Every structure is written in structure tokens, then in C-alpha cells.
Amino acid sequence: MKRIGVVTEGESEVKGLPEIFPALEKRVGVQLLRPIRSAVDPLSPLPVLTKGLRTGIQLSLARNAQLVVVLLDRENSETSAAARAADIERRLRDEVDDAVRVVIKDRTFENWLIACPEAFAKQRSRYSHSERIRRAACPNKADRCADPCELINSAMAKGRYDKTADAPKILKFSNLDSMAANSRSFRRFLAVLGDPKYVSGSKRP
Numbered sequence: 684m685k686r687i688g689v690v691t692e693g694e695s696e697v698k699g700l701p702e703i704f705p706a707l708e709k710r711v712g713v714q715l716l717r718p719i720r721s722a723v724d725p726l727s728p729l730p731v732l733t734k735g736l737r738t739g740i741q742l743s744l745a746r747n748a749q750l751v752v753v754l755l756d757r758e759n760s761e762t763s764a765a766a767r768a769a770d771i772e773r774r775l776r777d778e779v780d781d782a783v784r785v786v787i788k789d790r791t792f793e794n795w796l797i798a799c800p801e802a803f804a805k806q807r808s809r810y811s812h813s814e815r816i817r818r819a820a821c822p823n824k825a826d827r828c829a830d831p832c833e834l835i836n837s838a839m840a841k842g843r844y845d846k847t848a849d850a851p852k853i854l855k856f857s858n859l860d861s862m863a864a865n866s867r868s869f870r871r872f873l874a875v876l877g878d879p880k881y882v883s884g885s886k887r888p
Contacts, residue, residue, distance in 0.1 A: 687876065688743025689718040690736060691754040692725055696792050699850035706859050711876045716746050725755040725787075729774045740779050751783050752875055757790045757868075764789040764868055784875045789868035792850065793831035798866035802856040803838055811840040823888055825865040864888040 691697065697718045704715045719742055723735035736753060743751045753775065757764045764787035772785040788795060796802070800817035803810040810816075815838045819828050828834055835844040862869045863881070870885035 685713045685750065685877070686716060686746075686748050687713050688716045688740075688746060688748030688751040689754060690721055690739035690743060690751060691718055692721055692723045692756070693754075693792055693846075694720060695846040695850040696720075696754060698847050699792070699796075699854045702851050702854035703857060703859065707873075707876065710859060711873070711878050713876060716743060716748055719743055723755075726758055726760055729770065732771060733774050733778055736775060737779050740775065740783060744780060744782070749782060751780070752872070753783060753785045754872070755785065755787055756792065757787045759790070764871075768871075786872045786875055787868060789826040789866075790829075791831060793835065793844075793846075794825050794828055795862060795866055795869050796850060796853050796857075797828060797831050797834060798825035798864075798869055799853075799857040799861040800865075801858060801861055802853045803835075805856040806852065809840060809842075810835075810838045812838045820865045823865050823867070826868055 689700065697720045700718055708715055719739040721736050721739035723732055727735065740751050740753070753771070755771070757767060760767060768785040768787045772783060775783045775785065797816050797820045800813060800820055803813035803816050816834060819834055832844055863873060867885060870881050870888065874881035874885045
């Protein structure tokens with residue numbers, strides 16, 4: 684079974700993504716290693732970004748990963764997610780290791796979270812206005828939400844969204860098909876992992 688490492692810049696990804704790893708492993712037929720955090724600015728110049736990601740990639744390879752997927756945010760960059768990912772991937776493959784793929788979340792990890800409105804509806808006591816997330820994310824428009832954190836806040840009964848505490852709970856109730864239906868960048872992640880449904884293209888759900 685193929686072993687895949689994940690390197691990301693966000694603490695919420697490190698804590699949250701393992702909640703969907705069992706479903707991903709079953710779906711794609713791979714083994715996903717626990718994510719490694721590289722505290723980089725995803726908008727850094729390529730030489731700076733390469734240097735910051737190097738250690739995380741090397742640690743993944745030391746764990747016998749056969750492929751390392753680097754996850755970064757697009758944030759407010761005007762460069763398309765695909766173009767930015769290609770530039771970073773080319774640099775990392777040339778200077779670190781060729782067993783590296785790059786996926787850019789469009790625009791943040793929270794855009795992936797809102798791609799599954801059902802996860803919020805299942806936590807009614809915390810997200811009493813989950814229909815707001817459904818209206819914003821469906822169909823296939825989660826990546827277009829400019830401020831997903833504020834959208835999540837607007838759906839809450841009280842309090843504020845906490846990245847590291849809430850993200851794992853949201854993903855615990857998430858469904859991969861729903862996330863894929865509403866986020867192109869998440870479909871790209873599935874494609875890079877080897878999902879047969881998207882391996883030939885992730886433009887359409």
C-alpha cells in the first residue's frame with residue numbers, strides 16, 4: 684500500500700485532517716501518515732518557501748513516505764491555485780525531492796470545511812444557522828467564499844470559530860463526496876492522492 688506524507692503550514696490542518704484520513708485511505712487505497720507542520724508563509728517567494736518546507740518533506744520521506752503532498756493556502760494571491768501549485772511543485776522537485784506534489788487550498792482550509800454543510804447541520808447546538816453555510820457553499824462554490832471564517836461565525840449560536848478546536852470537530856462529521864462536490868481545490872487534493880474519480884481531471888464534481 685502506498686504511503687503518503689502530508690506537509691502543511693496550518694496547525695488546524697495538522698489537528699483536523701486526520702479526522703478524514705480513514706475515509707480517504709478507504710476511498711483511495713493508500714496509507715496517510717500524520718501531517719507534519721512547516722510554519723511557512725504560503726505567499727513567500729519561492730526560495731524562502733522551498734527552504735521552509737524542506738525539513739517537513741525530508742521528515743516525511745524519513746518515515747518511508749513514497750509521496751509527499753504539500754498543502755498550502757492561496758490566501759489573497761491573485762495567481763490561480765493551479766499556477767501557484769505548479770510553480771512551487773517544480774521548485775521543490777528540483778531542489779528537494781521529485782516525490783513531491785503541491786495542492787493549493789482555494790483560498791484557505793476553512794473553504795474546505797464549509798464545503799460540507801452537513802457537518803455543521805449535525806452540530807445544531809453550536810451552528811444554529813447552518814443553512815447560511817449551505818447557501819454560500821452549494822453547489823460547487825465553497826472556494827469562492829471570500830471569508831469562510833466569518834461565514835462560520837455567522838452560523839454559530841454563540842461564541843467564535845476556533846481554528847484548532849473546531850476544525851477537527853467539523854471534519855469528524857464531514858463527508859468526502861460533499862466536500863468534493865463543493866470545492867474544486869479539494870477535488871484536486873483527491874486527484875493528487877490518486878482518487879480514480881478525479882485522476883483525469885478535477886474541474887467538475
